[in-house]
Each structure stands twice: as structure tokens, then as C-alpha cells.
Amino acid sequence: MVRIIGARGGRPPGFDELRYKKRNTVERAISFLKQSRTVATRYGKRGYVFLGTAIAAAVTIWLRT
Known part of the structure; x- marks a missing residue:
């Protein structure tokens, strides 16, 4: 099987830095x-x-910070 890299595969064409920061915060x-x-x-x-x-765990984390 040959993997085609380019317009039909591979990495997405754009990288959104703000979206990546939000994803990191959620993770x-x-x-x-x-x-x-x-x-x-x-x-x-x-x-x-x-x-x-x-919710109890989230409140505990929030109060500790």
C-alpha cells in the first residue's frame, strides 16, 4: 500500500496557535x-x-490554586 502525502493526506495545511493553546489547557x-x-x-x-x-474534584482543585 502506497501512502500519498500532499493534498489528500498528511498534516493539515494550517496550524492555529490559539486553538492549540486552548486544547492544551483543556487536556x-x-x-x-x-x-x-x-x-x-x-x-x-x-x-x-x-x-x-x-464537580467536587474541580472545586477542590480551584480552592487549592
Whole structure:
């Protein structure tokens, strides 16, 4: 199989620096949330329980910074 690089494949033609910065911020926030064991392993099986756990972890992170 031959891979064609150029107009039909490869990297996207443009790089948006602002979008990349926002993506990095979101990925770091998710990483901070996953440091909480209950968020990372998702012990709460119901959606509202998990949402409450994620909010509690986010508030804890916010208060520490």
C-alpha cells in the first residue's frame, strides 16, 4: 500500500496557535481531574453521582490554586 502525502493526506495545511493553546489547557484540566481517584476510576455508576464527584474534584482543585 502506497501512502500519498500532499493534498489528500498528511498534516493539515494550517496550524492555529490559539486553538492549540486552548486544547492544551483543556487536556491539563482533565489531567488534574484524573488525579482524583474516584474520577479516574469512576466508582459512581450513575451519571449524576459521577457529575457530582467531578464537580467536587474541580472545586477542590480551584480552592487549592
